[in-house]
Amino acid sequence: MSLRRSSLVLAIVGVLLIAAAALIRFVLVPSMTKMPTEIDSRSTYTGSLQSFDPSKFALGDGVAFTVARHVDVDHVDGDVAVITSVSETQRPTGDSTSSHTYALSRVDYTQQSAPEGFEVEDQKGGMVFSLPMNPSPDGNTLYDTVTREAITLEHVGDSVLEGRDVFELRGNLTAPIADPAVLAPAQAGIAAMAGVGDGSVLPKQTLQVLAGVLPPEKAQPITAALAAQPDLVPVVLTVDTTIDMNIDTRFGSPLRSVQDQTTVLNMKNGDELIPLLDLSRAVVSTDDASVANTASKLSSSETMLDIVSKWLPLLLTVIGVVLIAVAFLRRRPEPATPSAGEVDDASGDVLEATTS
Template identity: 30%
Template structure:
C-alpha cells in the first residue's frame, strides 16, 4: 500500500470515528433519556389506612364511625400505551388493597417524552389536565431547585414541587422533592360515592367525635342555624416525598400521605369536620431494591452513551491523526552511497 493511500485510509477512518462519536453523543444519548415507548413498570407499596365506616355512620354509631390502623398494600402500574413523536400516552393505574376490598384508580396522561411534563394529547385522546406539570415521572438529571410543578389528580390542581436536598438510596445519589397539596376534591371517581349533604341530626351526633375547632364552632345556636340537610364539601390533603435518582430520574423510593376531609360552613367559616379516608404508604423494600437495580442498569447505559463511547472513539481518532502527522514530519537522511564525495562534482 502506498504512503498516500495509507494516509487517505487513516484520515477516512478518523473522520468516521468522529462522526460516529457525534451521533452517539448528540443523537443516541438524548434518545436514551426519553421516556421509552415500551415502559411498563409496577411498583409495590405498603402502609395503613383510616376509613369512614358508612354502615356505622348510617346506624348512628358515631363512636365507631372511623376505623384506623387498617393494613393496606398498593400496586401502581405505569404503562406507556402509545407514542406520537415526542408525546407519550401513559396510563397510571393504582389499586389499594384493604383486606378483601380493592380500590382501583386509573388516570391517563399525555407526557412530553423528554421533560416528562404534561403536554397536549393526540387527537381523540382524553387525558388529565396536567399540561406543564409532572405527574408520574421525573426527567433524568432533574434540576436541584424548585422549578418543577406537580399535577394532583385528586384535586385536579397544580402545585409547586419543593427541592429539599440529597440522600442515598440503594447506593445511588438521589434528589429529594416534597409535594404538599391542600385543595377541594375534584376527582369525579372519588366524589361519586360521597354524600353531598348529611342530616343535621347526624352532624349533631358527630360533634363529640370532631376536632376541637369544629366542636367550638358547632355550638347549639350554630347547629340550629345550619340548613337540613347540612351541605358537605371535601378537601384533599396530600404530602408526597420522592427520592429521585440524580442520573436517570427513576423514583427509587417514595412516601405518600393522602387524606380526604369532610367540611361544611359554620357562620361563614369553612370548618373541617372529620376525615373520610386517609392512606399512608411507602415503597416496599423489595421494590426499592428492584428500582435501584433498574437505575444502575439505566445509568450504566447513559454513561456509556454520553461519556465513555464518544470519548473512546474521539481518542482513537486523535491517535490515528497524531500517527499520521508524525509519519509525515519524519524526514529520513539519504543513503550514504548516494552522497557525492568531498570536492566531487555532481555533473559529468
Template identity: 30%
Template sequence: MLVRRSSKILLAVGVLFIALAALVRFVLVPTLSKLPGDLDVNPVYEGTGTLLNAKALQAGDIANVIVSNAPVRIDRHIYVSSTDGDTAIAHDDIVLEAAGLSVPSNHTYAIDRKTIDAANGDTGKGIEPHSGMTIALPLLPNPSASYHYYDSATGTTVPMTYLNSGAVSGRDILNYSVEAKGILRDPAIAGALPPALPKSLVGSLAPLLPAAVQHSLGGALGQLPDPVPFTYTADTHINLAADRTLGSSIDAKLNQQIIANVNVGGQLVPVMPVLSIDTSLNKQSISDAVASAKSQTMQLNLISVVAPVVLVLGVLALLMAIFRRHPRAITRPPAQRENPSVR
C-alpha cells in the same frame, strides 16, 4: 501499492469511527437523556389506614362504621404506551386495596420527555390536562430549580419543596416534600364514596365525631336537607427521594386523607375522614428502583466515554491514512563539492 492500500483501509476505518461517534453523540446520548419509550415499572406502597366501612354504614351498624389500622396496599403501574418525538403518552394506573375495598384510579398524561412536565399542544382524547411533575423528575434534577407537582386527587399543581440530599442503598438522592389540599376531583375515588347520607344516619354518627365537629354539626343538622349531601376534600402529603442522576423515584412516602364535609351556612364543616392512609414504598420496590437506576446510569456513563474515544480513534486513523498516502520526501544530503585547491 501496499502503502496506498493500507492508507485506504485506514481512511475507511477513520470515516467509520467518526460516523459511529456522531451516531453515539447525536442519537444514542439524546435518546438516553430523556424519558425512555419503554418505561414500565410497578411500584407498590404498603402501610395502614382508617376507612369508612360502606357495608356497615348501609346496614346502620354504627359501631363498625370505622375500620382502624387496616392493612393498605397501593399498586401503581407506570408505563409509556407511545412516543412522538419529545412527547410521551404516560400512564399511571393506581389500585388502592384496604379492608376488602378496591379502588382503581387511572391517569393518562402527555409528557415532555426532556422536562418531564406537561407536553405542549393538543394531545388527543383521554389525556388528562395537567401541569407539573407526575411520574418522575427530569434527568439530573437541579436542587435550585422550582419544580411543581400535579396532584391527581385535587387536580391542582403545587410546589415541590427541596429538603436536602442523601443516599438510599448507595444511590445519591434529592429529598422533596409535597403538600396538596382541595376539593376531591378524582372521579374514580369520588365515585366510590356515597354522595349523600340520610339525616338520621348522620345524626347517629355524631357521637363518633370530635367534640368541635359535634358542636358545629349539632346546631345545623336540623337545617340540612335530607339526605345530607357531602363535599369531599383531599389532603395529601408526599415525601419523595429522587435519584440525583435520573430523577426517578427511589423511595417515597404517601399520607392522604379524604374527608367528608357538609355545607353549613356556606362554609364547609369537616364531618369525618372516610379514608386516611399512611404508606411508603415497600422494600422490593426500592430494590427494583435502585437496580434500574444503576443499570441506566451505567449506560449513560458508558456512552459518554465511548463517543469521545471513538472520535479520537477515527481522527487518528484519518491522520495515519493521510501520512501514508503522502509520505514526507526523504531528502538526500547535498554532494560534497570538490575542493579546487586539492588536485
C-alpha cells in the same frame, strides 16, 4: 511532501472515527435518554387504612392494604407519548382499580396536548411519571389524582438511597375531592347515613347532634355557623395530603414515595370550610423491593449511558486523532529538485566533453 497510500487510509479511518464519536454523542445519546416507545414500569406500595368507627366516634384501627401500579405507553406521536397509569388496590373490604391517562413529552416528561383521537387528563403541569434527566431540586410539582390539583414540592435535603443520590422533596395540599371515582362512593355513604340528599348535604339537626359530642374547641365554630344554615346544610369532602419523595438526581425517577392522606367531612359556611369529622386516613409508601429494583435498573442504565455518552466517544476520538497523527508523520518526502546553478554546471560539463 505527499501521503503514502497507507497513510491516506489511516487518515480517512481517523476522520471517520471522530465523525462516529460526534454522531454517538449528539444523535444516539439524546435518543437513548427519551422515554422509550414501550415501557413496563411496575411498583408496589404498602400501607395502612383507618376508617371512621361510629362506636368510637373516631378513626378505628388500621388495616393493611397494597397498591400495584403499572405504567404503560399507549401511543407515540413523534416526541409525544400517551401513557396510562393503572393502580390496583387490594383491601380486606374489597379491591378497586383506578386508571389515569396523560400526554407527556418523551424528552422532558412535561405535560403536552393530546394527539388527535386521544383524551387525557389535565395534570395541571405536575409530575405523573418522572422528572426529566438531571432535574432541578426546586420548582417541581406533583399531580394529585384525587383532588386533580398540583402539589408544590419543596426541596428539604439530599441523601443516598440504595446507592443512588436522591433529592428529598416534600409537599402538602388540602383541597376538595374532585375525582368522580373517589367522590361518588364517599357521597353515597354520606347520603345513606343521612337518609336524605345525594351526599352533598346533611340535615341541620344531625350536625347539631354531632356538635354536642365533639370536643368544645371543635364544636364551638360548628354551633356558631349552624345558626345561619338552612335545614339541609351543604357539606364538602376534602383530603389533606402530605407526601415525601426521593427523586434520583441523575434520571429524575422517583425511588420512594410516602403519602399520608386524610379524608375530612366539612361543613360549608359561605366561602369557609369548617371541619366536622375525619372519615379516613391512609398512609402508603413504596415497598422495599420496588425501591431496590428501581435503583438497580437506574444504576445499570447509568453505566450503559456513561459508556455510550462519555467513554465510547472519547475512545473513538483519541484513536481517530492518533491515526491522523500517524498518517501525518508517515508522509513520503518529495524527490529533490536540482537548483538552476547545478543545471548550468552540468550542461557546461557535457559541452566540454563534447568539444574535446
